[in-house]
Amino acid sequence: MQFTRIAWRNLKRNKVRTFIAILAITTVVVIVVFARGLMVGITDSSFKMYIDYMFGHVRITHEEYQIREALLSLDYTVFGFNEAGVEAMIGEIEELDKAEYVLPRIRFGAMASINDQLIRMIGVGIDPAREDQHGTLKDDIKAGRLPEMGNEILLGRGLLKKLGVETHDRITLMFSDTHQSLRGRTFEIVGVSEAGVAALDDRFFYLPIDTARDMLWLEEEATELFVFAAQTREADALKEEIDGLLTERGGNQYSTALWNKADPFVDFYYEVAKVMDLVYVLFIVMGAVVIISTLTMIVRERTSEIGMMAALGLRGRDIMKVFVLEGTFMGIIGSFLGAIIGGIITFYYSKAGIHVEDFAMLSKDLELIIEPVFYLAFNLENLIVSFALGVIVVTLSCLYPAYKAAKLEPVDALHYIEE
Amino acid sequence: MSLLELEDVKKIYGQGEIKVFALRGVDLEIEEGEFTTIFGPSGSGKTTLLNLIGALDKPTSGRVQLNGSSIGEMNKNQLALLRRQNIGFIFQSFNLIPVLTAYENVEFALKIAEKGENRKAKEKVENILSRVGLGDMLHRRPNQLSGGQNQRVAVARALVKEPKLVLADEPTANLDSEASKEVLEIMVRMNKELNTTFIFSTHDPMVMEYARRLLELKDGMICREERRE
Ligand SMILES: Nc1ncnc2c1ncn2[C@@H]1O[C@H](COP(=O)(O)OP(=O)(O)O)[C@@H](O)[C@H]1O
Ligand SMILES: [Mg+2]
Numbered sequence: 001m002q003f004t005r006i007a008w009r010n011l012k013r014n015k016v017r018t019f020i021a022i023l024a025i026t027t028v029v030v031i032v033v034f035a036r037g038l039m040v041g042i043t044d045s046s047f048k049m050y051i052d053y054m055f056g057h058v059r060i061t062h063e064e065y066q067i068r069e070a071l072l073s074l075d076y077t078v079f080g081f082n083e084a085g086v087e088a089m090i091g092e093i094e095e096l097d098k099a100e101y102v103l104p105r106i107r108f109g110a111m112a113s114i115n116d117q118l119i120r121m122i123g124v125g126i127d128p129a130r131e132d133q134h135g136t137l138k139d140d141i142k143a144g145r146l147p148e149m150g151n152e153i154l155l156g157r158g159l160l161k162k163l164g165v166e167t168h169d170r171i172t173l174m175f176s177d178t179h180q181s182l183r184g185r186t187f188e189i190v191g192v193s194e195a196g197v198a199a200l201d202d203r204f205f206y207l208p209i210d211t212a213r214d215m216l217w218l219e220e221e222a223t224e225l226f227v228f229a230a231q232t233r234e235a236d237a238l239k240e241e242i243d244g245l246l247t248e249r250g251g252n253q254y255s256t257a258l259w260n261k262a263d264p265f266v267d268f269y270y271e272v273a274k275v276m277d278l279v280y281v282l283f284i285v286m287g288a289v290v291i292i293s294t295l296t297m298i299v300r301e302r303t304s305e306i307g308m309m310a311a312l313g314l315r316g317r318d319i320m321k322v323f324v325l326e327g328t329f330m331g332i333i334g335s336f337l338g339a340i341i342g343g344i345i346t347f348y349y350s351k352a353g354i355h356v357e358d359f360a361m362l363s364k365d366l367e368l369i370i371e372p373v374f375y376l377a378f379n380l381e382n383l384i385v386s387f388a389l390g391v392i393v394v395t396l397s398c399l400y401p402a403y404k405a406a407k408l409e410p411v412d413a414l415h416y417i418e419e
Numbered sequence: 420m421s422l423l424e425l426e427d428v429k430k431i432y433g434q435g436e437i438k439v440f441a442l443r444g445v446d447l448e449i450e451e452g453e454f455t456t457i458f459g460p461s462g463s464g465k466t467t468l469l470n471l472i473g474a475l476d477k478p479t480s481g482r483v484q485l486n487g488s489s490i491g492e493m494n495k496n497q498l499a500l501l502r503r504q505n506i507g508f509i510f511q512s513f514n515l516i517p518v519l520t521a522y523e524n525v526e527f528a529l530k531i532a533e534k535g536e537n538r539k540a541k542e543k544v545e546n547i548l549s550r551v552g553l554g555d556m557l558h559r560r561p562n563q564l565s566g567g568q569n570q571r572v573a574v575a576r577a578l579v580k581e582p583k584l585v586l587a588d589e590p591t592a593n594l595d596s597e598a599s600k601e602v603l604e605i606m607v608r609m610n611k612e613l614n615t616t617f618i619f620s621t622h623d624p625m626v627m628e629y630a631r632r633l634l635e636l637k638d639g640m641i642c643r644e645e646r647r648e
Contacts, residue, residue, distance in 0.1 A: 002530050009518035308514040311475060313503020313531050315496050411476045414510070415466070 003318065007325035010298075021294045022334040028287035029338020029390040030345065033382060035280035037346035040377035042273045043232050047259070050266060052136040053200055055259045056103065056226025057235035058242055060093075063255045065223060072109045072122070074178045077221040081249040085220035092245065098229050098238040101134045103127065104222035106212045110175040110205075112163055119162055121203050123175065125212025125222075134228070137193065137206065143167055144191030147207050154191040158202030167192060173205075178217045185215055235259060284389070288397040295327055295401035306405050307414030316406035323405055327398030328391065335390025339383045350378035420487060422583060422616055423449040423472060428481035430467050430639075441467040443639040444481070449618065451583070454610045457620040458627055459636030465620035466588055468636065472618065473506050473586045474498045486583055503532050507577025509587035509619075514573065515561040521548060521572045522557040525579050532580035547575045550612075551605050567598025574605055578615060587619035591626055603629045 011018050051057060061069075062076035080089040090102045106125035111118055128148045131137050137154075138146055144167050147154050153171075155163070165171050172186045187207065194201055213219065229238040235258055242256050260270040299306070309319055353373040430442040441464045449455055457465050470476040471483050474490045475498075483490045486505055490498060502508075507528075515524045525544045533540075548557060551571040561569050570590055577585045587606065591599035607629055610617050627633065635643035 002527055005523070006516060006518060006527075013518065304512075304514065305516065308508075308510065308516075310499065311473070311502060311508045311510075312528055313499050313501075315499045318531075409476075411470050414475070 003321045003325055007322050008329060010322075010326050011329055014298075017294060017297070018330065021291060021330050022337070024287055024290040025331060025334025025390055025394060026338040026341065028283050029335045029386050030342040031283045032280045032386045032389060033339060033342025033346055034376070035276045036382050036386065037342075037350070037376040037378060038374065039273055039276050040379075040382070041350065041375045043260075043270070044375075044377055047232070047266070047270070049136075049195060049197060049200070050263075051228075051232070051259050053195065053204075055257075055262065057229045057232060057259050058227045058239045059257050059259070059262065060225040060227060060242065060246075060254055061223065061257075063253055066255060066257070072107055072223075074106075074108060074216055074218065074223065077106075077218065077223055078104075078225055078254060079219070079221040081251050086222050086225070087220060089251075090225065092249070093225070093227060093242060096238070096241045096245065098234050098241050100228045100230050101130065102228070103130055103135055103226040104209060105224045105226065106209055106216070106218065106221075107223050108175055108212070108216060110173045112171065112173050114163055119159075121159060121173075121205060123173070123212065124204060124206045125209035126206050127209050136195075140193045140195045141191050142194045144189070147190055147211075149208055150211060151185065151187045152190040152207065152211075153187040154193055154206040155189055156201035156204045157192055157194040158198060159205060160189070160192055162202065165189060175215070177215065183215070232259075284393055287390075288393055291327060291330070291394050291397040292401060295323060295398050296404075298326070299323060299401050299405040302405075303408065303413050303416040306408055307410050307412070307416065310408075310410035310413060320399075320402040320406040323402035324395060324398045327402070328395045331391040331394030334394070335387045338390060339387040342386060343378070343383045346376045346382070347378045349374075349376040421448045422451045422486060423447070424482070424484040425472070426482040426484075428468075428471060428478045428483060430464075430471065430476075431479045441639050442471075442478070445639075445641055447634070447641065449616065451616055452610070452614045453616055453618075453632055454607065454630075455616075455618045455632045455634060456627065456630035457618065457634050457636055458622070458624075458630070459620075460622055463622075463636040464639040465622070465636055467639075469586050469588045469618065469620055472584075473508060474501050504580075505583045507580065507582040507585040507615075509570070509573045509577050509585065509590045511589040511592045515569060515576070517561050520558045520560055521553055521564065521568075521575075524561075524572055525576045528576045529579045532582075543579060544575075547579045548572070550609070551575045552601075565598070566594050567601055570594060570598070570602050571605060574602065574609070578609055578613065581613070582615070584616045584618065587617065589620055589622065591621065591623065596625070599623075599626065 060078060062078060064076040065073060068076065078086055078089070080086045086104055090104060093099050093102050104127055108123050110121050110123045112121070126137070128146050131146055141154065142157065144154070160166070163171060167189050169189050170186055171189065172184050174182060174184045176182050209222070227238060227242060229235055239256050239258050246252065246254055246256070261267055306319055353375045355373050425445050425447040428442055428445045432439040432441055445468065457468060459465050471478055472485070474485060477491055485501065488501070490501070493501065516527065519527060522544055525548060526540060529540055529544060545554070545557065548554060551574050553568060553571055553575070556564060556568065561572070564572065591602060594602065603626065606617055606619065609615055621627070631647055633645045633647070634641050
C-alpha cells in the first residue's frame with residue numbers, strides 16, 4: 001500500500017518522461033491490436049470467400065483428382081468408404097469433434113454458344129438442403145433462390161450478363177459426361193448470385209447435385225467435399241481428425257488438403273500475412289527497450305533515495321517493488337489507452353475495410369477468389385490480449401533495472417553523487 | 420551489556436594498490452540513553468563510523484555488536500531488518516521521500532518498522548511531528564518546507580518507531596545557525612524526554628557545546644574522549 005502510493009506519485013515527478021514512456025507503450029499496443037486484427041481479418045474475411053466457395057477449411061478429394069484438378073476430371077471422385085456412397089461418409093465426418101458441416105460438390109466444365117461465341121464456364125453441383133443451412137452461397141443470392149430440383153440453375157451475375165439472359169429464362173448448356181460424350185441440357189434460371197469477385201461471378205453456375213449426377217452419369221459421389229470447422233484456426237486440428245478417420249476406415253485413395261496450403265498464391269499470401277506477427281513482435285521489443293532505458297534512468301536519478309530507503313530498513317525486494325510498480329502503472333495506463341485507440345481503429349476498418357487497388361488488380365489477373373478488401377477483425381479478445389501483453393511486457397522489462405536498484409549497496413547509494 | 424560495542428574496528432576502502440584506511444582500530448562502548456557527539460574534521464572517518472554503527476556497512480575487521488548481535492555475521496536482509504527495528508537515521512542532506520508529505524514520510528517509517536496495522540499510528544505520527552514543532556505542517560511536501568523544517572521531519576521520522584538508537588551524520592551541515600540550533604535542541608530534548616540514545620557527528624566546533632559525551636576522531640582513530648554534564 002505504502003509502496004503503491006510512492007510509485008504512483010513518482011509518476012508525476014518527471015511528467016515529460018512519464019508521458020513519453022506511456023506514449024511509447026500506447027503506440028506499441030495500438031500496433032499490436034492492429035496487426036493482430038489484420039491477421040485474423042485477413043484469414044477470416046479476405047480468405048473467407050476462397051474458403052467458402054473453393055475449399056472449405058479442409059478439402060477431401062480423390063488423390064488423383066488433385067493432380068488433374070485443372071482438367072475438372074470426373075474420373076476420380078469421392079465415393080465414400082468402400083464405395084458405399086458419399087452420404088454415409090459425410091455423416092461420419094460430421095460426427096468428428098472439430099467438424100461443423102460438410103458441403104459436397106461436383107465441379108465440371110460447361111460451355112454455351114452465344115452469337116457464335118463460345119463461353120466457357122464451370123458448373124457446380126450442390127446439395128440444396130445443406131447449402132440452404134450452411135455456407136455463404138445462399139447469402140450471396142441477389143435475386144431468386146437456390147436451385148432445388150430438376151433443371152434449375154443459379155448463375156453468377158457476370159455470367160448472366162455474358163449469356164445475355166435473365167431470371168426465369170431458359171438456357172441450353174453443353175458439357176461432356178463421364179463417357180466423354182458431348183451433351184446438351186436446357187435449364188431454367190431460378191436465381192442470380194453475386195460474390196463480388198469476377199473470378200466467381202463471371203464463370204460459375206450452380207445446380208442440384210442430383211441433377212449433376214444424373215447428367216454426368218455419376219452415382220452417389222462427389223468430386224470434392226468441403227469440410228468446415230467452427231473457426232479457421234481450427235483447420236489444422238480438423239485435418240488431423242479427418243486424416244485419422246480416413247486411415248481408420250480404409251479411405252487411402254482420398255487425400256485431404258488444408259485451405260492455406262493448396263494454392264501456392266494463397267500459401268504465399270498467408271505467409272506474408274504472418275510476417276505481421278513478426279513485425280509486431282519487433283515493436284514489442286522496441287517498447288521494452290524504451291521502458292528498460294527509462295527505468296534505468298529513473299533508478300540512477302534516485303540512487304541516494306534508494307540508499308535512504310535501505311537505511312529505513314527496506315529490503316531489496318521492497319525497493320524492487322517500488323520501481324516495478326511505477327513501471328507497471330505506466331504499463332497499465334499505456335496499454336489501456338493503446339487498447340482503446342487500437343479498438344477504435346480496428347472497429348473502423350472492420351466496417352470500412354482497407355482497399356488496396358494494386359491487390360485488386362493482381363487478384364483479378366490471377367483469377368483469385370480473394371476479396372480485394374482487407375477487413376480487420378474487431379473483437380474484445382484481441383483488445384484484452386493486447387492489453388495484457390502490454391502490461392506483462394512492461395512489467396517484465398522493469399524487473400532488470402529494479403533488480404539493479406535492489407542490489408545497490410546502501411552505503412554506496414546513500415553517498416552517490418550524480419555526475 | 421552495552422547497547423553498542425565496537426572492538427578494534429577497522430575499515431579499509433579499496434583493494435589492491437590504492438587503499439584508504441578510513442578507520443584504524445576503534446574501540447567504543449555506548450550505553451542506552453547516552454547523547455554522544457563524534458567530532459572531527461572532514462575525512463576523519465565520521466561517516467564511516469556511523470555507517471558501521473548503523474548496520475549500513477560491515478567492518479573490514481573487528482567487531483560491531485548492536486543490541487547483542489554482531490553485524491559482521493549478518494546478511495543483507497538481516498541487516499535491513501535490524502535497521503528497520505532498531506535504528507533511526509538523520510542524514511546531512513535531508514533525504515526525505517519527495518513525493519510524500521511530512522506526515523506520510525513519518526508514517527512510512529513507522530509502517531515499515533511495525534508489521535501489520537497499528538491503530539495508534541495516526542496518533543503517534545501526529546504526536547511526534549508536533550513535538551518537533553511541525554504540528555501545523557503535516558501535509559506539506561519536503562519542497563514546501565525549509566531546510567530546518569525538513570530536518571525536523573527527519574528527526575521525527577527517526578524517532579517515530581521508538582528505536583534503540585538514532586544516528587545523525589552531520590545533521591546541521593546544510594542548515595544556517597538558527598535552524599541548526601533548533602534541530603540540536605530538539606534532539607537534546609527528545610533524548611531527555613524519550614531516553615533515546617543519540618549519536619551525532621559534526622565538524623563544526625559551534626555545535627560541540629551541545630555535546631554531553633564527546634569523542635574526537637582524527638585519521639580514523641579516537642584521539643580524545645570527554646564527558647560533560
Ligand atoms: N566509498 C569510499 N571509497 C573510498 N574511500 C572512501 C569511501 N568513503 C570514504 N572514503 C575515505 O575514507 C576516509 C573517511 O571518510 P569519511 O568517513 O567520509 O569521513 P568524514 O565523514 O569524517 O568526512 C576519507 O579519506 C574518505 O576519502
Ligand atoms: Mg561525512
